[in-house]
Amino acid sequence: MITKLCVTRKTVALLCVGTIISTCLFSQRVKRKGTEPIDISKQKRPGANSKTFTIAQLAGKWQEISRDSKTNITLSFTDTIFLNFVDGNTVITKQGNETTMKGEATIDATNNELVAAADVYTIVSVTDSLLVLDNQENILHTLKKTDQFLYETFGKKKTVSANYKEPISVIMADLKGKWVVYKREAKPGTVNPPSTIINYVNILNITDENTATGEITFYQSEKSEMLPCTIKVTNAGFNIRAEKYNWNLFVYKLDQHELVFGETDVLLYFAKRM
Numbered sequence: 081m082i083t084k085l086c087v088t089r090k091t092v093a094l095l096c097v098g099t100i101i102s103t104c105l106f107s108q109r110v111k112r113k114g115t116e117p118i119d120i121s122k123q124k125r126p127g128a129n130s131k132t133f134t135i136a137q138l139a140g141k142w143q144e145i146s147r148d149s150k151t152n153i154t155l156s157f158t159d160t161i162f163l164n165f166v167d168g169n170t171v172i173t174k175q176g177n178e179t180t181m182k183g184e185a186t187i188d189a190t191n192n193e194l195v196a197a198a199d200v201y202t203i204v205s206v207t208d209s210l211l212v213l214d215n216q217e218n219i220l221h222t223l224k225k226t227d228q229f230l231y232e233t234f235g236k237k238k239t240v241s242a243n244y245k246e247p248i249s250v251i252m253a254d255l256k257g258k259w260v261v262y263k264r265e266a267k268p269g270t271v272n273p274p275s276t277i278i279n280y281v282n283i284l285n286i287t288d289e290n291t292a293t294g295e296i297t298f299y300q301s302e303k304s305e306m307l308p309c310t311i312k313v314t315n316a317g318f319n320i321r322a323e324k325y326n327w328n329l330f331v332y333k334l335d336q337h338e339l340v341f342g343e344t345d346v347l348l349y350f351a352k353r354m
Contacts, residue, residue: 132189133203138165142211142223143230144304145260145279146297150218154295158303161221162229163196163211171196174229209262224260230277230299244344247316247330252292255311255318258282259339259351266347276300276325278349283311296322317341 144161148154159176166172171185173196183197192203194213201213204220211223260280277299284294290313297306309322317330318341332348333340342348 133187133192133206135165135169135185135187137206138211140165141226141229143226144221145224146222148220150220154306156305160304161223163223173197173199244332244340244348247332248334249316250313250318250331250334252286252290252313254334255313256283256286256292258354260354261349261351263350264347267345278327279304281320296320
């Protein structure tokens with residue numbers, strides 16, 4: 081009787097060890113591109129979250145406009161992500177100055193994991209104009225939908241809108257806020273590398289009637305940089321200073337939703353308030 085009891089206890093112990101090993105093995109999977117295995121034992125299972133995404137929602141071109149850590153620190157970056165979802169489940173990817181890559185796009189509905197050619201992300205959110213991706217390494221990438229990638233505009237002819245000829249006067253209180261550029265119009269031959277191209281201006285704190293501080297993000301030779309800046313209202317627009325960079329910008333339209341600024345004969349920016 082004692083012998084049988086000992087055997088039974090050993091059998092139970094072996095089964096428990098086997099169960100633990102099996103659980104550990106099935107709680108990991110290998111992420112692509114040779115990164116460390118990802119622990120998915122705590123990831124959501126089917127039915128745990130009704131919010132799922134589809135490739136159809138991603139159709140079109142998406143360009144990275146900001147990059148943040150999960151501790152809400154804004155990061156500068158030079159390897160801008162470009163994603164172009166075409167023809168159903170096909171995606172064309174590009175990062176920084178690398179060559180483009182074409183491959184399959186898939187979404188795992190159990191955890192909203194996006195495989196885009198050779199890259200793997202978790203989809204955080206999707207709207208008509210913004211896509212937020214988690215690179216599964218504690219970095220969040222925000223991409224904006226666009227009709228044309230920045231690198232596609234260099235050296236290309238643009239028609240400057242005839243509706244914006246005379247600059248207008250503005251006050252700092254109306255300018256305050258985050259303005260994200262959604263379109264640019266340039267005179268042929270005026271925008272070529274290494275021109276600095278503004279992506280967004282975030283006017284945070286008004287220090288006096290005509291002056292404020294904030295942040296500016298811009299591209300230069302496909303390198304994206306975010307810097308603290310000082311903004312000062314001028315007679316017919318505003319000036320931005322950020323370290324060695326300086327922009328004198330005319331304003332042609334300003335209301336609650338849209339800001340048109342720049343210089344008509346050179347480069348016009350069309351921005352929306354976020």
